[in-house]
Amino acid sequence: MVMEKLGGSLQDALKKLVKSGRIDEHTVNEVVKDIQRAMLQADVNVKLVMTMSNHIKERAMKEDVPSGMNPREHVIRIVYQELINIIGKGTDIPLKPQKIMMIGLQGSGKTTTTSKLARYFQRKGLRPAVICADTFRPGAYQQLKTLCGKLNVTFYGEEGNPDAVGIVERGLKEVEKYDVIIIDTAGRHSLEKDLIEEMEQIHAIAHPDYKLLVLDGAIGQQASEQARAFNDSIGISGVVISKLDGTAKGGGAISAVSETNSSIAFIGVGETPEDLEKFESDRFISKLLGMGDIQGLIEKAQENLKEEELDMEAMMRGRFTLKDMYKQLETLNKMGPMKQIMQMLPLGGMGVKVPEEAYQVTGEKLTKYRVVMDSMTEEEMLNPRLIGSARIKRISMGSGCGPDDVRELLKYYKTMQNTMKGLRGGKFNMQKMMKKFGM
Ligand SMILES: Nc1nc2c(ncn2[C@@H]2O[C@H](COP(=O)(O)OP(=O)(O)OP(=O)(O)O)[C@@H](O)[C@H]2O)c(=O)[nH]1
Ligand SMILES: [Mg+2]
Known part of the structure; x- marks a missing residue:
């Protein structure tokens, strides 16, 4: 399961609540403490955790228990809602002709996600094409070309040419008849100036409908700084959190999403092109809390x-x-x-x-x-x-x-x-x- 550890500890906290005899301030405080610990251990930002726990406490004590609901259910519902508040509603990437630009640091999962997205649209009956604008990492061209070849997805790239902006310009003309055009860009070690500049130039030429930031689910607190820098330069229209299938804690990426007021469009749950899930926060939280789908x-x-x-x-x-x-x-x-x-x-x-x-x-x-x-x-x-x-x-x-x-x-x-x-x-x-x- 995705974010198993956080899910497990949150479920334990709620189980305690369900089993406790009386729901009073003491019980609520205990449960909130457990939730805090769980969130912090999952790398969620301290400030967010504090705000969330204050909300839960306040609402649990002050809000009237709605009729037909017992106090336990009332508290569980508040926890559920506050978690959705932090994680946010998902971004819906519509099923229609569009251009999507992938951005993110090195190794975050941009290229893999590019092929997953191509597969996603292909399955929905739209014709995808992919442009490789990563001229930075040797092997990037071959990696994407191979992935696309396996999926029978049209690929445009110019091996050996360092001019990423030119490639995008020519590529867009070449594949303009396709429904969904996905542009994979280069990542760097950190937020270097030349990465930002190149990204801005590609952005200016491509006019993408969506700019998807790919964040590694295992990333910690530095995720927020990255997300902010990308957001300030070209704006983020949605986030993909990758590698949530492993032991990734996920909380760093989630904090970044919350702090930049962006929202999650997809999550990556494996290495194959099929391992992409459209993000829906209510399903996600229900699963996390073990409430079943x-x-x-x-x-x-x-x-x-x-x-x-x-x-x-x-x-x-x-x-x-x-x-x-x-x-x-x-x-x-x-x-x-x-x-x-x-x-x-x-x-x-x-x-x-x-x-x-x-x-x-x-x-x-x-x-x-x-x-x-x-x-x-x-x-x-x-x-x-x-x-x-x-x-x-x-x-x-x-x-x-x-x-x-x-x-x-x-x-x-x-x-x-x-x-x-x-x-x-x-x-x-x-x-x-x-x-x-x-x-
Ligand atoms: N388990 C798992 N692995 C993933 C996932 N997404 C990507 N990976 C792996 O992460 C590694 C890096 O992925 P890439 O897609 O090449 O990352 P990138 O952002 O394109 O990297 P650069 O082009 O070097 O900047 C690869 O080994 C992928 O197989 C995922 O959702 N789950
Ligand atoms: Mg790549």
């Missing part, structure tokens, strides 16, 4: 269920009967693989362990369970505790399934029932939670 779940549910409603309340009700379970399973089964769905629910991060068996319900098993249940009486469905060995025998004979199948179903029911209890014990209302996050 709630939005994704909702979208999926809407796609697959259309008019049908996912009856979360049945899962949370005090009496969870076999009938409830069956209805639930049928609904979930329509949504796709069980495990995928369960993982998107905010269970894991909230201290509820979902047993592995809960995931293993395939369509085939569901059919079997249906046959078994068809031989049960209404009374048995509503009160499964009645089903002893004599009844198991009868159900088995009536359904034509083996007694082991009946037992398996009952065992599965028990597992699910316990999971539901765990959810209630955790004082967590999934449906309310979803509503709160704008769904």
Whole structure:
């Protein structure tokens, strides 16, 4: 996972909150302290961390708990919102004809990201072309040419010619018929004057619609200074944070984004051209906080269920009967693989362990369970505790399934029932939670 360490510590902080008996000033202070430590360890700028924690404390104590929400959920929601505030909404790079200029220090990931972007637009049905304006590093031309060749992306470059500005001028004419033109530029060790000058000249000639600053996710506090210098010279329209797949802490880059008032467009999560993710802050933060990809779940549910409603309340009700379970399973089964769905629910991060068996319900098993249940009486469905060995025998004979199948179903029911209890014990209302996050 991206930024695993920060995510882990933030999740621990929230788990503590979920488990604590009372939400008072002391509890909030404790949780805020944990969050502070987590953010600082991830290299987030001290000032930002302080501002954020003051906001959380103030809002948690002063704002009324919205109706229908318990104090825990109220605090979690504030943490979530304040994190989004720091990280910002993402920049949306539209899917239309445009010119994009890549900028950044040496080794930050510009060239790799150039090829990833070309691939991104190609997949969306736009025709990309790439211009190599890096005349500084030997091998830059070959690197980009090879990457483009593999993707079947049109490439323009002039090997051996040191005149980057001229190359861009000629390249733009050469590929003007393409939809998205991406210009890869040279990086330097640090912000040398000649790098800035060359960048400004290319900028003046190319008139790019977007200028994407690539920041290495592993970079620390110096990220802000860099971002500011690039911003002052040609302006940044979006940031790509690269290498977030590794052990990168990410906080330095995030601080830079916040301080320069820019925003993240994409994140790089690997070395191949496919390893680029469009940045969406709510998804990002949900994942970081272990709340699961709630939005994704909702979208999926809407796609697959259309008019049908996912009856979360049945899962949370005090009496969870076999009938409830069956209805639930049928609904979930329509949504796709069980495990995928369960993982998107905010269970894991909230201290509820979902047993592995809960995931293993395939369509085939569901059919079997249906046959078994068809031989049960209404009374048995509503009160499964009645089903002893004599009844198991009868159900088995009536359904034509083996007694082991009946037992398996009952065992599965028990597992699910316990999971539901765990959810209630955790004082967590999934449906309310979803509503709160704008769904
Ligand atoms: N794991 C991982 N590696 C990446 C990612 N992005 C880039 N890299 C690696 O980082 C190294 C540098 O990437 P480049 O794209 O060449 O960086 P650059 O900014 O073009 O470098 P210069 O042209 O020298 O300024 C390469 O080895 C890439 O494979 C990423 O998202 N994840
Ligand atoms: Mg490069």
